[in-house]
Amino acid sequence: MLSFLFKGLLRDRSRSFFPLLVISLGVAMVVFMQAYITGAVGGLYRSTARFNTGHVKVLTQAAVKANQQSPDLALLGNGPLLNQLEEQIPQMSWHERIYFGALLDAPDAAGETKFQATASVTAVDLLSPRSEVQTLNLKKSLASGRLPESPSELLIAQVFMDKMGLQLGDPITLIGGDVNGGMAVGNFKLVGTLRFGVIALDRSALVMELRGAQEFLALGNGATAIFGFYRDGNYFYHRPEALVRNFNAQHPGDSDPYGPVMLMLEEQDDLESLFAIYAQVMTYVYVIFILIMGIVLWNTGLMSGIRRYSEMGVRLAMGETKRQVYGTLLLESLLIGLGGTLIGTALGLIPAYWMQEVGIDITAMMTGEMAMLFEDRIRAQVVPATFVSGLLPGIAAPLLGALVSGLGIFRRDTSRLFVELEV
């Protein structure tokens, strides 16, 4: 029976070609849209985690309470804590970071102030086995020069350096506040420039080696935060919830305001509501798109049924039962839907994979605060759900169309068939 219907569909292209084309295109669009939305949300997680939050972040209770990271609120004596984290949560890699603000003072030939600017300094591990060169994609972001090879060397944002009129190799002095709130003053050398693609960072960012900042700020082996990243790179909504709860239960903060507390990505910077809104908006877009595609595909099913009104009449006149005719109509629709879904999924995966691997550069569109949140390249993400995302609109919608249009078969009166068919 199936092979009979299949042959019929192949031989009578008017029955199969147009519906198959519409379903394939519709499913391809749904598959691509699903990958695009997954990529957009994933991109938001990636850029936020990389620069600001990690997948989880360990801070002091005092820093969380003050909602700021500064040397005087830093975690101190981190060796045992890092060992504990690596032992208890091996699925994540752990990295100390120091964030602080400082006055950048560039000297003239006589060693006196030539110009000054306030700088946002990020100190990350660049030289030890916990190096974040890979995590932060520093080699690729390097616009000129090289990465620091000693604690007294710095990277500077290219835009910032141009604005200050500095050159690679120039000495600079940083003036900030140390762990006790005292003066921290040190000389450093610029060895490389970075392009962040993030406006706020491009205008004021310096990156230095962790040990240089620890010495400069009298932090010992302390840091303003410890970032945790899943080794598999994947993050989804509230993924680390259980391990965060477990860690915080081991470190109740009521006794020591400078004790550690772990926050997952969504718990930081009011991101929970931001991500919820973003995911909701994206879901609405996806659902509306599926509905529209469903209506188009349903219409295809309807058109197909109506176009074959005479054929149904002849088949009824020749003695086929209404149930048989209706059944074959539904089965044909299912076959076309399945074929269209397979072709459409394959078609949709091609641009989805391209968007995942290459992406679209939107640097020019990213300005102001948007630049802090979004990556400078739109990327899709193909996940297992992408492969099945076209099933519902691709199979159910034309089937529903056939179900409705085929109901007319039962309303037809066999005794009037010849009149209707003008035989």
Added chain:
Amino acid sequence: MKIMILLSLWLLTFTSLKAAPEAMSIVRKMDQSLNSKNQVITSTMVIHGKRATRSIESKSWILGKDQSFTEYLAPARERGTKMLKLGDQLWIYYPSADRVVNISGHMLRREVMGSDMSYEDMMERRPREELYEALLEGEEEIQGRPVYRILLSAQVPDVAYQKIRLWVDKERYVPLRQELFAASGKLLKVLETLEVMQTTKGWYPQRMRFKDVLKSGQGTEFTVEELLFDQEIPESRFHKGQLRR
């Protein structure tokens, strides 16, 4: 009836006219006891930070309202740091970096050594009667001492605080409490005099507590260990070359 109204208006006008010079004369007397042709001050600043309390010793040479030189004596991390103020310019020498850094513009609003005092607070030596208009708001009692409550409103644009409320000891003409306000009316800092000392020129706040109300922590205590007026200070003390010596 008309006579009564006119009399009341005349009395009101007379009262307000009389209040302004009285308030200003209090401020003038206060300025006289705080300032002199030159001063040499040895002081200790105790900074109650978020995590630790630090004590910083320094010695300052002050000439008039435009020149001052400060050298930090302790602790080791700050020892050898020197500050030179000439007019509205400030240079700081940091021995750890062997650098002379010019602090100007908005940088002057930054805190000194992590304390509750800004560079602007430290630099301001001009008598307040030159900068503010005074209004006597009332008379009260603070720390068991009768005081005048005076509101100062800035008359020049280049002041750090647009309004200052002062509580000035009625007998000693020393400020026992000061509230410093931004142009918006927001309270920025509170200065309390905890102890006073008698000098050759009158009374002087010996121990004060500065509290930046926008900062956490318990404020900064500033204690005058030694205060000498009208000393011989060589002009060379206020040369930039002194910073690296």
